[in-house]
Amino acid sequence: MLLKTKKLMKAFGGLKAINKVDFELPKNEIRGIIGPNGSGKSTFFNLVSGVYDPDPGSYIEFDGHDITEEPPHKVGELGLARTFQLLRLYQDMSVINNVMSGYHTLVPYRFIDAVVGRKKIWDQEKVIKEEMMDLLSFVGLADYAEMNASELSGGQRRLLVLARAIAGKPKLLMLDEPAAGLSPVNVDNLMKILMRLKEKYGLTLIIIEHILKVVMDTCSKVTVLDHGEKIAEGTPSQIKDDNAVIEAYLGKKMDDEEMRKALAV
Amino acid sequence: MEKFKDIIRQYPFLGFIIAFFILMAIPSIFFTDLYQSHLSSLIFINIIVAAGLNIVKGYCGQVTVGHVGLYAVGSYTAGCMFMYLGASLWITLPVAILVTGLFGVAFAIPSFRLEGPYLALATLGGGEAIRLFIENGEFFGSTYGISSISQPELFGITFDTPDKYYYISMPVMLIAIYFSFSVLRSSIGRAFMAVREDPISAAASGINVKKHKMLAFILSAMFAGAAGAVYAHLPPGYIHPNNYTVIEMVTFLAMVVFGGLGHIWGGIIGAVIITIVYDLTRPLYEYQLFIFGLTIVLTILFMPKGIGGFIDKYFIDRRFKKKQAVADK
Ligand SMILES: Nc1ncnc2c1ncn2[C@@H]1O[C@H](COP(=O)(O)OP(=O)(O)O)[C@@H](O)[C@H]1O
Ligand SMILES: [Mg+2]
Numbered sequence: 001m002l003l004k005t006k007k008l009m010k011a012f013g014g015l016k017a018i019n020k021v022d023f024e025l026p027k028n029e030i031r032g033i034i035g036p037n038g039s040g041k042s043t044f045f046n047l048v049s050g051v052y053d054p055d056p057g058s059y060i061e062f063d064g065h066d067i068t069e070e071p072p073h074k075v076g077e078l079g080l081a082r083t084f085q086l087l088r089l090y091q092d093m094s095v096i097n098n099v100m101s102g103y104h105t106l107v108p109y110r111f112i113d114a115v116v117g118r119k120k121i122w123d124q125e126k127v128i129k130e131e132m133m134d135l136l137s138f139v140g141l142a143d144y145a146e147m148n149a150s151e152l153s154g155g156q157r158r159l160l161v162l163a164r165a166i167a168g169k170p171k172l173l174m175l176d177e178p179a180a181g182l183s184p185v186n187v188d189n190l191m192k193i194l195m196r197l198k199e200k201y202g203l204t205l206i207i208i209e210h211i212l213k214v215v216m217d218t219c220s221k222v223t224v225l226d227h228g229e230k231i232a233e234g235t236p237s238q239i240k241d242d243n244a245v246i247e248a249y250l251g252k253k254m255d256d257e258e259m260r261k262a263l264a265v
Numbered sequence: 266m267e268k269f270k271d272i273i274r275q276y277p278f279l280g281f282i283i284a285f286f287i288l289m290a291i292p293s294i295f296f297t298d299l300y301q302s303h304l305s306s307l308i309f310i311n312i313i314v315a316a317g318l319n320i321v322k323g324y325c326g327q328v329t330v331g332h333v334g335l336y337a338v339g340s341y342t343a344g345c346m347f348m349y350l351g352a353s354l355w356i357t358l359p360v361a362i363l364v365t366g367l368f369g370v371a372f373a374i375p376s377f378r379l380e381g382p383y384l385a386l387a388t389l390g391g392g393e394a395i396r397l398f399i400e401n402g403e404f405f406g407s408t409y410g411i412s413s414i415s416q417p418e419l420f421g422i423t424f425d426t427p428d429k430y431y432y433i434s435m436p437v438m439l440i441a442i443y444f445s446f447s448v449l450r451s452s453i454g455r456a457f458m459a460v461r462e463d464p465i466s467a468a469a470s471g472i473n474v475k476k477h478k479m480l481a482f483i484l485s486a487m488f489a490g491a492a493g494a495v496y497a498h499l500p501p502g503y504i505h506p507n508n509y510t511v512i513e514m515v516t517f518l519a520m521v522v523f524g525g526l527g528h529i530w531g532g533i534i535g536a537v538i539i540t541i542v543y544d545l546t547r548p549l550y551e552y553q554l555f556i557f558g559l560t561i562v563l564t565i566l567f568m569p570k571g572i573g574g575f576i577d578k579y580f581i582d583r584r585f586k587k588k589q590a591v592a593d594k
Contacts, residue, residue, distance in 0.1 A: 049469060050468075051465060051468075051469075071468070072465070072468035072469055073467075073468045073469075073471050073472055073473045073474065076468065076469050076470055076471030076472075077471040081469065081470070082469050084465070084466065084469075088463045088465060088466040089462075089463075089466075090458065090459055090462035090463060090466070091462060092458075092462060092527075093455075093458050093459070093462055097455055097458065100452075100455055101452075101455045101456060101458070101459040101467070101470055101472070102470045103452075104452060104455070104456055104459075104470050104471050104472050105470070105471035107452040109451070109452075111453065114447060114448055114451035114452070114453055115444060115447055115448055116447065117277060117278065117443065117444070117446070117447030119276060121447075121451055122277075125450075125451065125452075128452075146581060164466075164470070165469075165470075167470075168470060168471060
């Protein structure tokens with residue numbers, strides 16, 4: 001298993017944002033995580049990536065390492081990358097610098113060489129920059145490389161956070177609502193690019209997504225959270241027919257026909 | 266021209282050697298009195314401080330208002346080493362850099378938990394505490410200051426007048442800028458900016474946020490320490506607690522803000538301009554805090570990227586036009 005959690009728990013005051021979640025993800029899978037607003041999806045990412053400390057009794061393992069107590073940068077170093085629901089772009093940095101900082105853990109030279117300003121640093125920086133420019137071309141942002149990230153459009157920003165997360169060649173990439181707020185055309189474009197990146201870099205993916213169509217189309221397996229608990233897990237078609245999911249996801253306000261429509265592939 | 270630029274980019278060291286020779290020639294061509302040499306040394310010293318402040322504040326985004334305290338540590342390390350051990354600049358300079366670097370650690374620790382105005386208050390307290398400690402310490406010469414600090418000797422020349430001391434402060438300044446360029450243009454500089462822009466995403470990219478904040482504080486403290494030591498030995502070699510007050514702090518801040526936070530050249534230009542204005546307004550001592558405070562406020566309001574913003578805009582526009590010209594063909 002690339003990622004494994006056991007009895008993962010996190011309470012904010014009395015609210016159990018994540019409650020005893022067991023989760024297993026083999027290499028190369030594309031996993032979807034769905035659930036109503038506030039069901040704990042982002043909290044799950046924050047726990048796994050070390051942004052939040054899990055409650056006692058929890059266990060998280062990534063690529064054979066116990067990362068339960070590890071700080072976020074250690075988790076990142078081990079090859080787990082993520083994006084954020086609110087993007088968290090480096091607004092006042094150029095597009096290329098945004099991506100190049102994603103490469104941080106792979107930078108080959110030592111601190112002292114940088115301080116002294118040895119020539120080999122600049123040679124290596126050039127190589128890194130070329131590689132990152134390739135990545136930018138791949139997501140279609142090469143023309144914007146020297147612009148400030150804050151000048152990009154909404155769709156471009158989403159491509160940029162994707163590129164930044166992939167820059168460090170992660171083993172696992174976790175995406176928190178990567179297509180939120182995009183027009184259908186842009187959603188298609190983003191997902192196409194994502195699938196090509198997955199092929200190119202051999203990524204394993206976890207995708208939180210609100211647009212169910214995206215999840216149903218791209219994920220091989222889906223995990224459903226509700227009130228911090230895992231209420232279902234299976235292939236998209238299994239999930240679609242799961243009564244607990246339908247109830248949690250849509251409440252009882254809709255009739256059968258409407259539910260099937262909402263979840264339609 | 267393109268080729269020349271490429272060579273400089275490949276061997277940044279060369280650019281500094283050229284700058285060195287130009288600056289070597291300037292006094293004999295342009296200077297008419299000793300005071301211009303003295304002012305030049307002050308400018309160089311302030312450039313060193315500004316370069317350091319730019320690392321921690323401009324690049325790493327840590328609001329520190331105690332930097333003048335670190336500058337004082339550099340000066341007094343040098344001053345005391347001279348007073349008690351008779352040490353020359355060649356010894357006091359490296360020691361001052363190391364000692365001030367250690368003080369930088371102390372200034373970094375609050376940044377792990379505090380941000381923005383709270384961090385500003387903590388560092389302001391630190392800087393003032395240092396000044397008060399010096400002012401009340403017999404050991405440091407208290408309110409008498411330390412005087413007649415020696416000038417260094419090299420190749421049988423004693424650099425004991427402002428025109429000679431120019432040739433000490435200038436190379437130290439160039440070396441300092443060289444180091445700041447090297448660090449800031451490497452992955453470390455990028456990591457500093459990432460920490461400034463968003464520490465949570467920086468950490469997700471594997472950047473150790475605390476380590477980089479610590480590094481930024483230590484490096485910038487070392488710059489302040491170097492500047493402080495060069496200042497202590499500046500003829501006539503006199504330091505006094507009054508040279509390390511909030512006014513000086515605001516002047517330092519004005520340099521980096523006016524020059525453009527996070528912009529290396531901007532900070533340098535800011536240091537040159539503000540030092541000259543500071544010197545011209547010396548008779549208006551009681552208004553200086555106001556003048557430089559106002560400079561900061563107006564800069565932030567009306568040109569938040571300072572002079573550096575204009576420089577960048579010029580180059581980016583030019584590059585863009587060039588690209589367009591190529592595209593039009
Ligand atoms: N830092 C926090 N402090 C307090 N409550 C939080 C925090 N983060 C998340 N929560 C709460 O935990 C629950 C799950 O939130 P979240 O994981 O963001 O949901 P989702 O991403 O599924 O919409 C929500 O009720 C939210 O208010
Ligand atoms: Mg969420």
